[in-house]
Amino acid sequence: MTSPQVGIVFWIIAFVMLISAFMVVSLKNIFHSALFLILCLFSVAGIYVLLQAEFLAAAQVLIYVGAVAVLMLFAIMLTNNLASKKIRQANRNVLVGFFVSVIFCFITLVLLVKTYVSVWGKLKPQAVLPAQNVLVFGKYLMTKFMLPFEVVSVLLLAALIGAIVLARKERS
Amino acid sequence: MNVTPFVLLELQPVFIWLYQLLEKIGLSGSWLTVASYTGLSLFLFGLLSVVALFLVWWERKISGHIQQRYGPMRNGWHGWYQTIMDGMKLLLKEDIKVVTRDKPVFFWAPIIAFVAAFVAYVVIPFGKGLIVADLNIGILYILAVTTFTVISLFMAGWGSHNKYALLGGMRSAAQVVSYEVPMVVSILTVIVFTGSLSMVDIVNSQSGIFFNWFIFRLPFGPIAFLTYITAATAEANRTPFDIPEAEQELVAGYNVEYSGMKFAMFFLAEFINMFTVAAIATTLFLGGWHGAILPSWLWFLIKTLSIVLLLMLFRWTYPRLRVDQLMEFAWKFLVPLTFANLILASWMKYARWYW
Numbered sequence: 001m002t003s004p005q006v007g008i009v010f011w012i013i014a015f016v017m018l019i020s021a022f023m024v025v026s027l028k029n030i031f032h033s034a035l036f037l038i039l040c041l042f043s044v045a046g047i048y049v050l051l052q053a054e055f056l057a058a059a060q061v062l063i064y065v066g067a068v069a070v071l072m073l074f075a076i077m078l079t080n081n082l083a084s085k086k087i088r089q090a091n092r093n094v095l096v097g098f099f100v101s102v103i104f105c106f107i108t109l110v111l112l113v114k115t116y117v118s119v120w121g122k123l124k125p126q127a128v129l130p131a132q133n134v135l136v137f138g139k140y141l142m143t144k145f146m147l148p149f150e151v152v153s154v155l156l157l158a159a160l161i162g163a164i165v166l167a168r169k170e171r172s
Numbered sequence: 173m174n175v176t177p178f179v180l181l182e183l184q185p186v187f188i189w190l191y192q193l194l195e196k197i198g199l200s201g202s203w204l205t206v207a208s209y210t211g212l213s214l215f216l217f218g219l220l221s222v223v224a225l226f227l228v229w230w231e232r233k234i235s236g237h238i239q240q241r242y243g244p245m246r247n248g249w250h251g252w253y254q255t256i257m258d259g260m261k262l263l264l265k266e267d268i269k270v271v272t273r274d275k276p277v278f279f280w281a282p283i284i285a286f287v288a289a290f291v292a293y294v295v296i297p298f299g300k301g302l303i304v305a306d307l308n309i310g311i312l313y314i315l316a317v318t319t320f321t322v323i324s325l326f327m328a329g330w331g332s333h334n335k336y337a338l339l340g341g342m343r344s345a346a347q348v349v350s351y352e353v354p355m356v357v358s359i360l361t362v363i364v365f366t367g368s369l370s371m372v373d374i375v376n377s378q379s380g381i382f383f384n385w386f387i388f389r390l391p392f393g394p395i396a397f398l399t400y401i402t403a404a405t406a407e408a409n410r411t412p413f414d415i416p417e418a419e420q421e422l423v424a425g426y427n428v429e430y431s432g433m434k435f436a437m438f439f440l441a442e443f444i445n446m447f448t449v450a451a452i453a454t455t456l457f458l459g460g461w462h463g464a465i466l467p468s469w470l471w472f473l474i475k476t477l478s479i480v481l482l483l484m485l486f487r488w489t490y491p492r493l494r495v496d497q498l499m500e501f502a503w504k505f506l507v508p509l510t511f512a513n514l515i516l517a518s519w520m521k522y523a524r525w526y527w
Contacts, residue, residue, distance in 0.1 A: 005202060031330055035277070038323060045316075058312040066319030067349065073326045074345045077338060134308055134369055 010050055017043035028086040031076055038069045055134045182467050184301035212304055216293050224443040228255045231443075231484055238488040265432040270333055273429070278331030282430065282437040285324035289441035291317045292448050295371050299461045299469030303372060310371040311359060314452060315352075318407070321445060322348045325409075325426045328438070332429035340425025343495065347406055347413060350499060354506035355403035361396040361510075361517045362386055362456045375460030385459040392517040397457045399510045401482070404449040406502070409442070410483055412490040413498060450479035 020043065023036040041064040048057035090097075141149050191208055199207055229244065229252060236243025244251030269278070292314045297303040307313050322345055329341020363369060365386065366377040378384050387397045406413035427438045454460060454475040463471030493501065 029274075031274070031277070035323075035327065054307060054309045055312070058309045058316040061316035061319065062312070065323070066316065066352070070319070070322055070326070070345055070349060073323070073330075074342065074349075077326075077330065077342050077345075 006050060010047070013043050013046040013050070017047070025089055028088070030087060031073070033089075034069065034072050034076060037072070038065050041065055041069065053133070055137055182301075183299055183469050187302070209304075216304070217290065220290060220293065220444055220447070221440065223447055224440045225255045225259065227443045227447060227480060228258075228439070230480075231487075234481075234484045235488045238485075259436060262432055262436040267432040267434065268429075270429050272333040274331040274333065277327045278429075281324050281327035281331055282434040282441075284320055284327065285441040286437045288317060288320035288324060289444040289448070293451075296448075296451050297371050297375050297455060297460055298472055299467070302461075302469060306370055306372045308368075308370050310369045310374070311363065311452070311456070312369050314448075315356060315359070318445075318448070321441070324441075328430065329426040332426070334429050336423045337426050337428050340428070344409060344426065346495075347409075347498060350502040351403045351406035351413070351506075354399055354502065354510045355407060357507070357510040357514050358396040358400040358403065359452075359456060361392060361514050364514065364518050364521055365389065371455055371460075375455055375462065378459040379462050382459060382463075385457065385462075387457040392513050392520070393457070395509070395513045396517070397453070399506055399513070400453060400457070401479070403502075403506060404453065405483060405486060406498075408445045408449050408483070410446065411487040412493050414487075414492060446480060446483055447476065450476045450483065453479050 017040055020036040020040040024033050024040060027033045027036065042061060045057040045060040045065075048054070048060060190211070194204060194207055194211075232254070233243040233250065242250075244254035247254045247257055294304045295307050295310050295313050325344045326341045329337045329339075329344075332338070362374065366374045368374065368377075378386055382388070385393075387393045427435060430438060451472075454472060458475045458479075461468035461472040463474075466474075
């Protein structure tokens, strides 16, 4: 798994991901931002593939690229005001936002390093064959993680019904 | 396995021999992997280009004969190399660009469409042992990568800076998002029965006599097949669901501003998408490459081309649906039907009421 080729691929993907994520929040054309968001989400799927989580990668592309991003593009095209205008993405809180994100990044980094040091040499990869991880995943969803799975389903259903209620015109 | 005179025509030994040849000339480790996958990609690229050229010619012949004319007749026997000539013409034509286009988007749209059309073939089993990579997520991988087709249509519609192109792109998005749901659910019906997402496992679960094909699993097999074909026709943007490029309303839809090579890329991608849809239908419902006497890859081709023929007949005999009819058909008819079918299939699988 930790061969030099995988390392090179990881750095390429990480580079593309960071650049595109930066583009999402800095470009003036909102359609281009949405396209870079797609590239960013796709790179995340690439990282999942490197971690041998193919199911997660496919779900990532299917849900985020195939549904969420497509709906975003659709909404951008329908809203005529946004389509051809150049917009500013930052407001006057940009400096404060920068400091907050730097602090957040620092905290995350500290936590990551601490975790990495404390489990150094103690963790071993779970012995799930890549060829079976979909099967194992499905079994866990239906047994151990049944409740969270159902709760998420109910939440999504509630969101769906809420959207319909909001979009529906009141009959006078 | 029965020994038949055609068993020598299987293609798997050829590929194994080629692989061993690569090993013999001194390649090893990752270089061997890179070389073999590059070779396979080039082979698939060539094969699918030829298939797309053939399908274009076929479509024109079929449309011609349905409309009581001959179609292309000049170049070769019944115009068999007409598409090649057309392709050369498109290559030599000027690449006209609209001044007000969105430059990067306009440039990348045909490339993404072209690539998205090809990548699905990684997991399609063309014959016995003929699969590039047997991913354990198989069919899910295809569903994931084909979403990039929609994005390319979007980009083409947006980048062209043309109201017809924009309308075409928007229509295609609305259509694909709606029809993805019944398509995925009818595929799920198959997966419930095979218990695996891998394309090889799906094909193997339909081995034996042809009553083991999923389409003959009464009563939900035929329903799932019909809903899949309907939704897949919409996904491939073909009549009666071709509102993204409805010629009479939108000139040509999303690709109206493209010319020359870029148009050719869109056009080829469209026909390859149609072949992909048919290949998935073959693999999931018609037993893949299983069949008697003839070699497996030939069976795969026969079945896939039959589905393609069906899609072509749809195109030239049915009128186009209106946008609101299209949405109503997807959400009020196909989605409930496929879900009911899925529940029925799961119940029958659980109760073991099948053979």
